Amino acid sequence: MHCFVARFLLLFLGTLVSLVHSKTDSPDVSALNVMFKSLNSPSQLRGWKSSGGDPCGDSWEGIECSGSSVTEINLRDHNLSGQLGYQLSSLSSVKIFDVSKNNLNGDVPYQLPPNAQRIDLSENKFDGNVPYSMSQMTNLEEVNLSRNRLEGQLSDMFAKVQKLKSFDVSYNKLSDTLPNSLANLSNLNTLHLQNNRFTGTINVLADLPLNDLNVENNKFTGWIPDELKGIDNLKTGGNSWSTGTAPPPPPGVQHRRRPDKEESEGSKISLRNGLLIGFSCLGGVTLLLFIICICTMRRSSPPPSSHFLEEDIIGRRKGFTPLHSQELDPEAYVGILKQPKDFKSTDPGNGEIKSLLKSPSMGLRRSASSRVSFSENEFANRLKGRRSTSVQVVPYSLADLQKSTDNFAPDRLLGEGTIGRVYRAKYPDGKVLAVKKIDSSLFQGQKSEEFSKLVANISKLHHPNIAELVGYCSEQGHNMLIYDYFRNGSLHDFLHVADDFSKPLTWNTRVRIALGVARAVEYLHDVCSPSMVHKNIKSSNILLDLELNPRLSDYGMANFHQRTSQNLGVGYNAPECIKPSAYTLRSDVYSFGVVMLELLTGRMPVDSERPSSEYCLVKWARPQLHDTDALFGMADPALRGLYPPKSLPPFADIVALCVQTDPERRAPMSEVVQALVRLVQQSAMNMKEDLSSSRRTTDSEYEIV
Known part of the structure; x- marks a missing residue:
């Protein structure tokens, strides 16, 4: 009997250990659950579930694992329809992702398995553009997007995907010229571009190690490079190639070509010898004068002129680093700092740049050469110094507020919302506050403790990108919330209430504002427990401090918004929100996407003065978000073209993630934050490369001989 019990226990423990070891990582399970629902829960995917399950342990159809991580998804030719969901970026261990030969539609997901080596989405019905997010997938070796319905320009997205060996976008509707960054693909041996609408020359491909190139049936012009x-x-038919011999390069100029190893070594030796001879011939005094001359020239370079707002701010506030078109401090994009004890990390991975992105003017200093350098000690010291303590919420008397607002005089009115009015309170010592006077009708039939509960809940919220509560008043039927006063007003004022003396926000500051607001919404959705739906995200509820960092206001009022019959934020409401009670977390994401559209275009969410086709900003903009040519035309004219062209497509891709009509297709706020962080990182990298290349020869195709 004892022997039988022992055997049973051993068998049970063995089974339990096996189950523990086969249990799939929860992010992978969640991503596959979302994917299954987005594919319309197909019965042919054996084992798949819309909630929970164990893909690795239960051998789900098309899933391969290593340990507890999903490493391969192969659903090729499974007669699938629908879409792939919004959570593929959680599949961090997937190396092979193949869903070819199905009937999948919609945009190619912006978020793909980030560490994939092979992506095959061919022979489906995907539309939109090739997602710029691929530019960050540094492990990619093979990409096949052929035989879909992709449109627009192929973005300049190949600078970092150095491992790419095969790229196929044939049989689509892609247009415009080939991006210059294709020249960086030093391992590319297969490139299929046939049956698209590409224009221009193919000179950018000349130095690639290709052994399979198909550019048939496009609109290419010029000459086929001899290389x-x-x-x-090689297949080149069906284009408009020039006939005859290619013209020689201009006089005194020759084409660049990649030197072989012997040439390269010889050049280095010649250069070294030349330098030695030169320095031996150059007198000491002459050399010294030469160095002084160079340093003087660098120091005397005139500062860039600007008509943008940050020029004024830097003169008033030393701690604020402006964003100019010529030199970019990566930290200047964002004005936020997550508190480790309060926040969950949503940035992919760790590292100095990720920490750096969380706070302005932190850990970066300018050296004499104008290059950005990083100091760990400086970062740590400033991080410690910037950690804010909780704001002490204090009670104010009604008499005190009446006096400081001149008895709530009309000239002290700052604004009026769906649940009350906001007044400016000014004190003799110079202190200025904003007093939100909640409509008393909202408390009819409610317990008197409700306002106290509201104050208690809001006072617990602390984040650098929200307007924190500093006080309250509840006397004689008056219920008021008190906040710091932000002299720069709201984002709405900056974008839409212009006058002859106004200066627009730079593009980089707009990106910084978007990321700061996204962080605030992420805090409400993912950090607060239970999650908090804002329900009224709009540009007039995004305040700007003296350093133009965003502060989200009007949070914590969802219960009051639900009682109002008014339509919250006309133009900001998600399609499903016929009434305030229908709001969800994904409805907030939609509203945030509308704010991003305001930042991109400078337009109002609804504008009756525009043609009927442009009356609603989202309906007008959404079809154009993946059209690069249209995108540049959509950019706010107030920017005067002063923005990095490479930043517009990924910014628009993020907007598209947010303003999907179907709530299930909208990305959660944490993924929106990640996408914006990647945009900031990429922009910083691009600017660094641009600064570096500007010190070299500006002509990229020819050299003087």
Whole structure:
């Protein structure tokens, strides 16, 4: 008997250990659950579930694992329809992602498995553009997006995908010229671009190690480079190639070509010898004068002129680093700092740049050479110094507020919302506060403790990108919430209430504002327990401090908004929100997307003065978000074209993630934050590369001989 019990226990423990070891990582399970629902829960995917389950342990159809991590998704030719969901970026261990030969539609997901080596989405019905997020997938070796309905320009997205060996976007509707960054693909041997609408030349491909190139049936012009004519498998028919011999380069100029190893070594030796001879011939005094001359020239370079607002701010506030078109401090994009004890990390991975992105003017200093350098000690010291303590919420008397607002005089009115009015309270010592006077009708039939509960809940919220509560008043039927006063007003004022003396926000500051607001909403959705739906995200509820950092206001009022019959934020409401009670977390994401559209276009969410086709900002903009040509035309004219062209497509891609009609297709706020962080990182990298390249020869195709 004892022997039988022992055997049973051993068998049970063995089974339990096996189950523990086979249990799939929860992020992978969640991502596959979302994907299954987005695919319309197909019965042919054996084992798949819309909630929970164990893909690795239960051998889900098309899923391969290593340990507890999903490493391969192969659903090729499974007669699938629908879409792929919004959570693919959680599949961090997936190396192979193949859903080819199905009937999938919609945009190619912006969020793909971030560490994938092979992506195959061919022979589906995907539309939109090739997602710029691929530019960050540094492990990519093979990409196949052929035989879909992709449109627009192929973005300049190949600078970092150095491992790419095969790229196929044939049989789509892609147009415009080939991006210059294709020249960086030093391992590319297969490139299929046939049956699209590409224009311009293919000179950018000349130095690639290709052995399979197909550019048939496009609108290419010019001459086929001689370097490509020796390719084993070359197809170029169906284009408008120039006839005859290619013209020689201009006089005194020759084409660049990649030197072989011997040439390269010889050049280095020649250069070294030349330098030695030069320095031996150059007198000491002459050399000293030369160095002084160079330093003087660098120091005397005139500052860039600007008509933008930050020029004024830097003169008043030393701690604020402006964002100019010529030099970019990566930290100047964002004015936020997560508190480790209060926040969950949503940034992918760790590292100095990720920490750096969380606070302005932190850990970066300018050296004499104008290059950005990083100091760990400086970062740690400033981080410690910037950690704010909780704001002490204090009671104010009604008499005190009546006096400081001149008895709530009309000239002290700052604004009026769905639940009350906001007044400016000014004190003799110079202190200025904003007093939100809640409509008394909202408390009819409610217990007197409700306002106290509201104050208690709001006072617990602390984040650098929300307007924190500093006081309250509840006397004689008056219920008021008191906040700091932000002299710069709201984002709405900056974007839409212009006058002859106004200066627009720079593009980089707009990105910084978007990321700061996204962080605030992420805090409400993911950090607060239970999650808090804002329900009234709009540009007039985004206040700007003296350093133009965003502060989200009007949070914690969801219960009051639900009682109002008014339509919250006309133009900001998600399609499902016919009434305030229908709001969800994804409705907030939609409203945030509308704010991003305001930042991009400078337009109002609804504008009766525009043609009927442009009356609603989202309906007008959404079809154009993946059209690069249209996108540049959509940019706010007030920017005067002063923005990095490479930043617009990824910014628009993030907007598209937010303003989907179907709530299930909208990305959660944490993923929106990640996408904006990646945009900031990429922009910083691009600017660094631009600054570096500006010190070299500006002509990229020819050199003087």
